[in-house]
Amino acid sequence: MRIGELAAEAGVSVRALRYYEEQGLLSSERSAGGQRRYPRDAVEWVRLIQRLYAAGLSSRTIVELMPCVVDGRASPELLDRLAAERDRIDERITDLTDTRHRLDSVITGATTNMLTGWSCQPEDGDEEGDRDGQAQEGRKQPQG
Amino acid sequence: MRIGELAAEAGVSVRALRYYEEQGLLSSERSAGGQRRYPRDAVEWVRLIQRLYAAGLSSRTIVELMPCVVDGRASPELLDRLAAERDRIDERITDLTDTRHRLDSVITGATTNMLTGWSCQPEDGDEEGDRDGQAQEGRKQPQG
DNA sequence: CTAGAACCTGACGTTGACGTCAGAGGCAAG
DNA sequence: CTTGCCTCTGACGTCAACGTCAGGTTCTAG
Structure with missing residues (x-):
């Protein structure tokens, strides 16, 4: 599949996919004319990358952990x-x-x-009668 | 307390505290010379800010939700x-x-x-004898 | 064969939450 | 009063994960 299709199916941008490749997270075959071609299961892989990003891992970290995730091989x-x-x-x-x-x-x-x-009421900054001073716990820090 | 002490106790940088104030997340009294003074419970408040950041909220969002968190008042x-x-x-x-x-x-x-x-073994790129092709599920996308 | 959609490679722009540096001023101890 | 640490206000730098734009090429439908 081509990059646009992969992007659509994985729910990311084309730019993102090229970025992933640049970072070593994603590979691709090239057509005769130089366009990227991906296998079907690339979709799953891209989604996993997204999950790992969302989990707070950086590109670098993901790259380092890749051999383990991909092949199950690890030092x-x-x-x-x-x-x-x-x-x-x-x-x-x-x-x-x-x-x-x-x-x-x-x-x-x-x-x-x-x-x-x-x-x-929003949009009304000052109310003198601010009695009724209850607010469950301790109040914190409003603006000054 | 002064800003350095608050920073130390809350586990953030002095710069961060000034940034919070700039964003309207944190207030302070000023000494005669213009230095910031904070009450004790500012520590807790700063920690809460950190938690909200960690939860993915932006400064703007936190600012918007502040009246609710601080006073328990909400539209x-x-x-x-x-x-x-x-x-x-x-x-x-x-x-x-x-x-x-x-x-x-x-x-x-x-x-x-x-x-x-x-x-x-790290630091060794090529091993021809890559038989034993098991890796629990389906393998994904290595580098190309 | 040709139009146009999709793709290519740079390369610079963006955003948020700060880091960092410069130069100046406040503050407590001696 | 001086020393030395802390703090002040700007203002520019950073970093990651892309967005966006320019100028050119490839692919596919007709």
Whole structure:
């Protein structure tokens, strides 16, 4: 398949694919005229690259881990790196989960406040009557 | 407390704190000479900012959601945005979890391969005898 | 054979969250 | 008052993962 088709099917831009190749993440055959040709399963591979990017890995890291992912071959060194990345992802997950819960409690708190009812009008900077000083926990740092 | 102390306790750089203020994320009193002074709980606030960054929120987004987080006050509009961000985080979490499992299976696969034993020498590009063509699933795209 | 869509290689532009440097000023100790 | 560390305000630099534009070539439908 050609680059445009691969881009469409994998959901990335043509530019991105050329960038991946430039970084050594993706290979291609060339037609007689010099155009890139990809096998079908390149789609899956590109999607995996995207996932790894989303997981916070850099191009360089992905390149280093590639032989392991592609062939299942790894030096002990590589295995350490892989495990390290996995652990990093774990950290991100727990962190995200925690943040998610914070956001959730903020949402429920604000919703409760809304339902308990006071006026919420945007586009109005100053209200002198700022009594009713409750806000569940401790308030933090507004703008100064 | 002064900016250096806050930076140290919150685990960020002084530059970052000034940047947060520039973005409207953080406020400060000023001393007579113009130096920034922060209350104790600014540490917690800065840490929260970091968490939100790590969760993929931009400065602008955080600024927009601030009144809700700080005061527990929100317009329905704001609540929608909050919920949207929470859902986005959920997506990231499931995505990360999936990626984590992929990495894990890659690790176990490679470990098995290692223990089943073939030589893994870096710094050696060509080995003709590349038989034993097993690698758990389908192999993807090596370099060309 | 020809039009036009898709592709090619550079090469510079963008964005966000800071890093870094310069030159000047504040602040606590001695 | 001086020393030395901390802080200030600009302002330019950085890095990754692309976006975008220019100028030229290849491929395919008719």
